Amino acid sequence: MIWEKHVECMDQEQLSKLQSQRLKELVTYVYENNPIYKERLDSSGVTPDTINDISDITKLPFTTKMDMRDSYPYGLFSKPQKEIAEIHVSSGTTGNPTLVGYTRKDVALWSNVMARALCCAGGEPGDIIQIAYGYGLFTGGLGFHYGALEMGLTVIPTSSGQTARQLKIMQDFQPRILACTPSYALYMAEAAKEAGLDPRESSWEIGIFGAEPWSESMRNEIEDSLGLIATDVYGLSEIIGPGVSQECTYKDGLHIFSDVFYPEIIDPETGEQVEPGEDGELVITTLTKEGIPLLRYRTRDIVSVNYEKCECGRTSPRVSKIKGRTDDMIVVRGINVFPSQIEHVLVGMEGIGPHYQIVIDREKHSLDKVDILVELDEKRFSDEIKQLHGLETKIKKEIESILSIGVTVKLVEPKTIERSMGKAKRVVDKRNA
Amino acid sequence: MKIKQISVFLENRKGRLFDACSILGQNGVNIRACTIAETETFGVLRIVVDKAEQAVEVLKDNGFVANITSVVVAEVADEPGGLAKILKTLSDNDVNIEYMYGFVEKFTDKALMVFRFEDTDRAQKILQQNGIKIINQEEVEGL
Numbered sequence: 001m002i003w004e005k006h007v008e009c010m011d012q013e014q015l016s017k018l019q020s021q022r023l024k025e026l027v028t029y030v031y032e033n034n035p036i037y038k039e040r041l042d043s044s045g046v047t048p049d050t051i052n053d054i055s056d057i058t059k060l061p062f063t064t065k066m067d068m069r070d071s072y073p074y075g076l077f078s079k080p081q082k083e084i085a086e087i088h089v090s091s092g093t094t095g096n097p098t099l100v101g102y103t104r105k106d107v108a109l110w111s112n113v114m115a116r117a118l119c120c121a122g123g124e125p126g127d128i129i130q131i132a133y134g135y136g137l138f139t140g141g142l143g144f145h146y147g148a149l150e151m152g153l154t155v156i157p158t159s160s161g162q163t164a165r166q167l168k169i170m171q172d173f174q175p176r177i178l179a180c181t182p183s184y185a186l187y188m189a190e191a192a193k194e195a196g197l198d199p200r201e202s203s204w205e206i207g208i209f210g211a212e213p214w215s216e217s218m219r220n221e222i223e224d225s226l227g228l229i230a231t232d233v234y235g236l237s238e239i240i241g242p243g244v245s246q247e248c249t250y251k252d253g254l255h256i257f258s259d260v261f262y263p264e265i266i267d268p269e270t271g272e273q274v275e276p277g278e279d280g281e282l283v284i285t286t287l288t289k290e291g292i293p294l295l296r297y298r299t300r301d302i303v304s305v306n307y308e309k310c311e312c313g314r315t316s317p318r319v320s321k322i323k324g325r326t327d328d329m330i331v332v333r334g335i336n337v338f339p340s341q342i343e344h345v346l347v348g349m350e351g352i353g354p355h356y357q358i359v360i361d362r363e364k365h366s367l368d369k370v371d372i373l374v375e376l377d378e379k380r381f382s383d384e385i386k387q388l389h390g391l392e393t394k395i396k397k398e399i400e401s402i403l404s405i406g407v408t409v410k411l412v413e414p415k416t417i418e419r420s421m422g423k424a425k426r427v428v429d430k431r432n433a
Numbered sequence: 434m435k436i437k438q439i440s441v442f443l444e445n446r447k448g449r450l451f452d453a454c455s456i457l458g459q460n461g462v463n464i465r466a467c468t469i470a471e472t473e474t475f476g477v478l479r480i481v482v483d484k485a486e487q488a489v490e491v492l493k494d495n496g497f498v499a500n501i502t503s504v505v506v507a508e509v510a511d512e513p514g515g516l517a518k519i520l521k522t523l524s525d526n527d528v529n530i531e532y533m534y535g536f537v538e539k540f541t542d543k544a545l546m547v548f549r550f551e552d553t554d555r556a557q558k559i560l561q562q563n564g565i566k567i568i569n570q571e572e573v574e575g576l
Contacts, residue, residue, distance in 0.1 A: 376442060381498045383440030383477055383549075384531060385470050392474070410474040413444045415496055 022287040114147020117246035125152035132180035139241025174203035200227035253318025437485035468534035
């Protein structure tokens with residue numbers, strides 16, 4: 001089922017017209033209602049009259065997370081507080097938290113895109129959904145809740161945690177849809193097994209998993225262990241929360257609802273748009289929001305976009321799973337490298353510990369040298385040199401095929417790579433030392 | 434009559450071999466024979482000791498990656514052509530050697546060779562059928 005066929009399957013020309021008209025309205029709106037944006041547009045030499053077509057979007061300045069923090073709490077709001085219906089706040093591990101406000105119309109928009117997402121994943125009105133995302137300041141739980149009400153599902157708002165109870169509710173009420181983070185889905189499968197249940201016999205047929213990046217191998221693991229179709233949902237509170245894009249049952253990219261969230265893919269270094277299909281940073285403009293509309297918001301997520309029509313009938317572009325974050329991008333010999341790319345290779349390999357470190361060095365008059373230190377897992381240790389060498393070679397080849405640059409892989413003893421309580425230090429860049 | 438050999442993964446880092454050997458020494462483990470296989474990035478220490486199980490345990494407790502591999506220790510006449518004679522027997526019977534290293538026994542005039550074979554049981558049988566003496570674990574422990 002397609003929730004809003006007339007927009008989700010709109011032909012390209014019509015869609016482009018709608019986007020153009022909405023962009024013009026948006027720029028006029030923020031110009032008139034938000035002093036920060038007015039000043040920014042003025043200093044970029046842009047007035048609402050400059051914008052006539054969606055392609056004019058490149059004339060607009062970017063908005064970053066830093067802008068949201070700097071204007072904390074209400075600076076980027078385009079509506080006075082009394083018109084704000086709901087507020088959500090992100091965790092804010094570094095500096096000010098990010099605060100977002102929704103007008104009633106924004107909440108309706110959120111409900112609508114989430115209803116589209118739930119249908120996209122294969123949900124049907126009348127299905128029961130167990131929402132095991134956290135409710136509260138985090139946007140996950142309520143976003144799903146609004147969408148489920150909008151499309152006519154029966155909601156069980158379990159929120160996250162209390163796993164034994166989650167499983168009991170599943171057994172007793174037989175929900176067809178499970179919504180939670182992918183790691184919690186796996187945790188529930190484990191917990192079910194420990195409780196003597198067969199998780200494959202769960203009532204869940206559809207899983208909608210997001211709020212953290214997850215790989216294809218994790219998808220297989222979840223589908224095998226829970227006996228359901230696992231789909232990916234994407235969103236960020238700055239844009240709206242969950243419901244920015246969602247995989248359909250063909251599981252070939254996440255449909256971004258581009259009549260309301262206009263996507264661009266840019267080179268994170270230059271800010272220029274890249275060719276369709278190429279990797280780059282996802283930039284989103286909220287075409288119809290009122291509370292905090294954002295112009296060209298840099299998500300920092302690295303993805304590629306497929307503009308071809310999907311087999312499901314939707315014409316909306318499909319965004320790949322997140323391939324990395326610009327926050328941890330390193331440039332080696334002119335090529336963008338993300339630690340997450342290397343991590344994907346290692347995680348997929350049996351007997352390799354999750355601990356690794358990338359050391360980049362440049363000797364005088366020579367190219368950058370990339371050493372990847374990988375902790376050897378005891379189970380993979382063989383006293384035959386050729387086996388260990390084979391392992392190094394295998395890791396090296398897989399990483400090289402993904403990064404397209406030469407690397408050296410060194411096996412190191414377990415627990416020799418520095419551990420950190422917070423974010424692991426994955427990259428040691430000696431080039432600037 | 435396979436012998437337990439300890440293999441230890443050694444990162445190419447200063448003092449790592451010393452660390453391994455001193456841990457064994459502090460725990461009263463005596464090394465009978467040893468060799469190191471090295472590559473550009475790491476090494477593997479292979480040792481025959483008097484207390485194999487205990488040796489692996491203390492190494493692991495101290496953060497080393499170590500395991501036990503089955504090897505065959507054969508007696509070789511300490512004279513010209515002594516080793517060649519054994520190798521001919523193995524070659525004639527299509528037995529492939531993964532690696533080997535030797536040491537000299539203190540109490541007799543015989544040399545001992547440590548062999549790692551792909552198929553340890555078959556290799557052992559062939560050596561015995563050809564009258565080559567194989568040392569057992571107790572003998573190694575008592576050397």
